[in-house]
Amino acid sequence: MLANKKILLLEDDIVDVMTIKRAIKQLKISNELIVKENGEEGLAYLKDLKDLPGIIFLDINMPKMNGIEFLGHLKEDKQWAQIPVVVLTTSKDQQDKLATFSKGISGYMIKPVDYLQFKDMIETIKSYWDMSEHPY
Amino acid sequence: MSETLLYIEDDEIDILTLKRLLGKSSDITLVICKSFSEAKSLDLHNYDAILSDSNLPDANYEKLEAYLPKDKTQFISGSEIEYAKVWIKPITEDQLNSLFQKNPILNMQYIKDLADGEIEYEQEMIDTALKVLPERWEELKTASTDLAALKKAAHKTKSSYRVCGIDNSLIYKLESLNDSEFSNTQKTQNLLLQIEQQISSAIKELKNLKN
Numbered sequence: 360m361l362a363n364k365k366i367l368l369l370e371d372d373i374v375d376v377m378t379i380k381r382a383i384k385q386l387k388i389s390n391e392l393i394v395k396e397n398g399e400e401g402l403a404y405l406k407d408l409k410d411l412p413g414i415i416f417l418d419i420n421m422p423k424m425n426g427i428e429f430l431g432h433l434k435e436d437k438q439w440a441q442i443p444v445v446v447l448t449t450s451k452d453q454q455d456k457l458a459t460f461s462k463g464i465s466g467y468m469i470k471p472v473d474y475l476q477f478k479d480m481i482e483t484i485k486s487y488w489d490m491s492e493h494p495y
Numbered sequence: 496m497s498e499t500l501l502y503i504e505d506d507e508i509d510i511l512t513l514k515r516l517l518g519k520s521s522d523i524t525l526v527i528c529k530s531f532s533e534a535k536s537l538d539l540h541n542y543d544a545i546l547s548d549s550n551l552p553d554a555n556y557e558k559l560e561a562y563l564p565k566d567k568t569q570f571i572s573g574s575e576i577e578y579a580k581v582w583i584k585p586i587t588e589d590q591l592n593s594l595f596q597k598n599p600i601l602n603m604q605y606i607k608d609l610a611d612g613e614i615e616y617e618q619e620m621i622d623t624a625l626k627v628l629p630e631r632w633e634e635l636k637t638a639s640t641d642l643a644a645l646k647k648a649a650h651k652t653k654s655s656y657r658v659c660g661i662d663n664s665l666i667y668k669l670e671s672l673n674d675s676e677f678s679n680t681q682k683t684q685n686l687l688l689q690i691e692q693q694i695s696s697a698i699k700e701l702k703n704l705k706n
Contacts, residue, residue, distance in 0.1 A: 372654045374627055377620065381609050420650050449653045472657055474608040 361488040363390060364413025367404070369429065370447075371396045371421045375470075379416065379447070382478045388485055398424030402432055405439055411495065414488055415444045417464075419455050427455070430462040441494040445484055498595045499524045503534050503547040503559075509571075512585050513546075523595070531559060539564055544594040546571060549581050556581075569594060593703050600697045602660025603704075609658075618705070620658070625701050627655050632694045635669075639687055642677045646670050652690075661697055665690050 366383075370376050376394055383392055390413065395401045398421060405411070415433075419426035426446065434440045445466040446459050456467055466484065471477050500523050504510050510527055517523055526542065528534045531554030539545065545563055549556040549572040556570065569590075570581040582590055606624075610617035631652040638644035649670040656663040669686050677683055 372651065374623060374658050375654045377623060378609065378658065381616075385611065420647060449657070450650065470654075470657065472605075474605045478608075 361390065361413040361485065361493065364493075365391045365393050365410070366414055366416065367401065367412040367442075368392055368394045368416045369396075369398065369401045369421065369426065370394065370416070370418040372418070375418070375447075378474070378477065379481070382474075382481045385478060386482050386485065388481075397421040398426065398429030398432070401429055405433075405436075411438065411442055413443075413493065414484075415442055416447050417444050417459075419446060419448045419450055419459070427458050427462070430459060430464065434463055438495075443488065443493075497522055497524050498543040499526060499541065500594065501526045501528060501534075501537070501539070501542040501545045503528045503531070503545065503551065503563075505529045505548065505551055509548070509584060513591075516586065516588055516591055530554075531562075535562070543567065544569070546586070546594065548572065589699050590703065593699060599700055600661055600693060601700045601704075605658050605660050621701050621704055624655060624659050625698060625705075628659070628694050628698055628701075631655050632691060635687060635690065639683065642672065642674065645677075645683075646672070659697055659701070661693060665693060 366388075368376065368379060370379070380392060380394075383390075393404065393412065395404050400423075401415075402424070417426045417429065421429075424432075426448075430444065433442070433444070440463070443465040444463075445468060446455075446464055447468050447470060448455070449470050451469060459467060468480055468484070471480065500517075502510065502513055502525060504513075504527065514525065517525055526537075528537065531551050534547075545568040547559055547563060547568060547570055549559065549570045551559070554562075556572075560568075560570070571584055571586060572581040573584050575581070575583065606617055606620045609620060631648070634648040635645065635652065638648040646669070649666050652666050653663055653670075655661075656666055665686060669683075669690065672683065672686075
């Protein structure tokens with residue numbers, strides 16, 4: 360279960376980072392949130408990390424290494440491949456959905472226009488991963 | 496239809512400044528009132544907007560603020576008032592137009608929901624939007640000759656639009672341009688021009704929310 364494991368957020372947009380941080384604070388989610396701005400930084404963070412994050416929130420469009428490229432690297436690693444990844448994006452692009460699901464993501468969430476709905480979405484993801492058994 | 500502006504001001508030079516600005520607009524009827532006691536004798540429901548000096552010979556800011564309708568009054572002052580949202584003289588054309596803005600570009604609901612009553616956080620989000628929106632426009636402008644880069648920049652702009660409650664249909668159009676549409680330079684440039692105006696108006700509205 361997610362318990363007190365860290366949440367890793369890969370997002371380069373400051374407005375989105377602020378929004379997610381705010382939702383987590385308002386929902387009183389106590390898991391530590393680690394923010395990295397792109398796939399490269401995400402991989403560098405995971406390298407040599409013993410206490411893997413309980414979940415990764417992943418944006419697709421990021422500079423240097425985008426979300427899909429990041430997923431490719433993540434799933435090549437035996438340990439990292441077990442980390443549940445939920446895509447948080449504004450992209451409704453079918454190709455993005457196919458590319459990320461085929462790389463083993465656990466969910467694909469389109470950020471709603473309404474903040475309260477977005478907050479509900481984060482709460483639902485958290486509740487689901489609190490209930491679900493975790494691979495490690 | 497003409498809009499009516501009540502200007503409460505005792506300084507002749509400031510009155511002249513406003514009249515000169517209004518000279519460009521035939522849609523606004525100006526009513527001048529030079530004191531608080533005179534303002535009290537008027538039916539304030541008759542005015543679409545009220546612009547008031549924050550310090551009159553017979554009333555200070557507190558007294559004026561308590562009396563004038565909050566939903567349509569904007570204060571203006573020769574110097575900053577630490578605890579109040581006042582504009583600093585002289586008034587600009589953009590500020591004047593914003594007094595009558597009926598169809599704002601922004602919808603502050605998202606930010607208000609985020610802030611959940613925390614004024615400081617709301618201001619922080621406004622500051623962030625003021626920083627990010629010009630950056631997004633620069634990215635769009637820079638990418639304007641490269642379809643893939645333009646789509647990427649448009650996609651990135653959506654988050655800022657969402658938070659500021661700006662209608663994102665133009666951004667969606669830009670993001671979904673195909674090769675043949677993009678080769679129609681005029682169409683792309685028109686879209687970008689409209690987006691530039693949208694962002695520019697949003698920035699003005701955000702600045703007004705700060706001042």
